[in-house]
Amino acid sequence: MAKIVLENVDKVYSGGVKAVDNLNLEIADGEFMVLVGPSGCGKSTALRMIAGLEEISDGTLSIGDKVVNDLPPKNRDIAMVFQNYALYPHMTVEQNLAFGLKLRKTPKPEIERRVKEAAAMLGLEPYLKRKPAALSGGQRQRVAMGRAIVREPQAFLMDEPLSNLDAKLRVQMRASLNQLHERLGVTTVYVTHDQIEAMTLGDRVAVLRDGRLQQVDTPKNLFDHPVNLFVAGFIGSPAMNFVTAALTENGTGATLKFADHTLPVPAETLEERPALRDYFGREIVLGIRPSDFDDAEMAAHNSGTMEVVADVTEELGTEINVIFTVDAPPLEHEDAAALAADAAGDGDDEDGVGAGLPLARDKSVFTARVNPRSVVRPGQPITLAVDTRQLHYFDKVSGLAIGHPANVAAKA
């Protein structure tokens, strides 16, 4: 086991495309680090550089205090799980598991012991004599995991290992992955484009975009304190609602105005983020998580309200998603455009519900998640309570979260 450190790592492809741009990341010993981002953000490239399958153009990569930039993959003592499993089709499950150990001249009894152990851990014992073609997708996936486990490497690298499984199996495997990591405690770098996987698996999550690191933090911090518009929109499902709002001072506090809605900014927010005061009298981008709404009639918090008309309601049993429009133009920021493009690209994602609402045109589409006992119906007006302590404020031009510690530090 070891920590993995990337320092100013670049990947430039011939032709000048910069897949990874000055990536700095320290993955602690035993940590489960998830790299997440839309397709083409460089997360897989970063992982493949750690594996040694891709050359590092610039910067240094060390695994366990040893710089490994020029080491071939086999000398890095890492194991990798591939998206399409990459099992050797002509070998049985047992041979697949043992292959790496055999090449390393591990003694036979030791190979047998480890294969047996991994097979038991993953429930693969009945299939040891089968070939991959005779296995289901989930079983193949487990063999791929097993091949990594038997090696007992310093680190596991996983490249979207669950993305080829169907939804139900994916949830199951997600849980067993979590368990496995608890049990083995091996440093793991995990690449995914699915933010739910990222949030549920990661000790910490690194959000990448266009080869640049946006934010690394615990899932909770990413959700509660996104550093910019992109992270805010990418993390969370349904996605955060954005609207351009005017921020004006109002005696002790401040108010936000957009379309025909007004929301108060609590005094404690202003205390927490003094930088907000610089934006008095200007427009900012306001972000509201769907989960910070509720039906006003049953809301616990009631620091602000919005009167809206529900366009669509999605009853999920545990909650109701209310989709409505706000009479303000949709956000025009490059981050928002990138997110929309990503949502459109991933057909299998359940988030991004309102993005395709046909009647939206030049209005902003909002999603609110309300109590399942709410009596809201499509076409009916509803009063929504907003937890104004949880509002997110972004600079209209840079897209950075106003008053976020990382951004304050960067400015100073």
Added chain:
Amino acid sequence: MSDPTPRPTSAAARVRRRLSGRVGSAVAIVIALLWTMPTFGLLISSFRPEQQIKTTGWWTFFTDPQVTLQNYADVLFGTSSQGQLASYFINSIVISLPSTVFVVGIAALAAYALAWMDFPGRDWLFLGIFALQIVPLQMALVPLLSIFSQGLVVGGVQVLPAWEFQGALEFTNVWVAHTIFGLPLGIFLLHNFISALPRSLFEAARVDGAGHGVIFRRVVTPLIVPALVSLGIFQFLWVWNDLLVALIFAGGNADVAPLTVRLAEMAGTRGNEWQRLTAGAFVSIVVPLLVFFSLQRYFVRGLLAGSVKG
């Protein structure tokens, strides 16, 4: 959702359906029968007595069946003027087997390197090898023969000495010639095959600790067996049936000349005793037939395997 009735989507699908229809099958059977007829006639003739062959057509066999094995006995074990094909038969095997093994082995290694090893000029090299298929083999005969007999001289410097092989080593010339002529197509076929293997398989093997040698031996080779076998069949049949290369590189010497050379001689000098030619032709056909039928399973799979994923 949009259209409940599946319509023929591509031209290829339509062609396939039409070809496998009843009319298509009937036409195919007729063509196959027509094609086999002369061979069939030859087979019948080879079992007929000399006097019969020379006076009547092979179809009279059905009204007046007379069977003899005399032709085969003459041709295989008779006096030298009658053929003595047995020793040439062995020569043919000694020429064909190594020429096939060399081509399959070298082509597999080259195709792996061209597909999965990064080195400068790789694409140009592959393009060059591909282009070699356009060059007719006849163009290379004289230069190759002169290299064998006089060695290679570049600008007055002797780069390669002349090969003066004696005895059994005389086969070397034919082996080398056949290998050279067989390689471009072999490399091209196997390259298509090997480069279609998923990249992640190679990456998994590298992470598992394998170098190129191990990857080639333990991952690639087992997976391309159908392609290797079908290339082997192609090459074997080509070498077995070849007359031109053998005539030039081994023709002058009865110790190394293969069946085809001998058959050609018999056709030339014994045209009036063609009852033996019928038997000779069948002696030479037997091996290709055996190869084809015993490995036919691989043959079909190998032809399809490159194009169909799975």
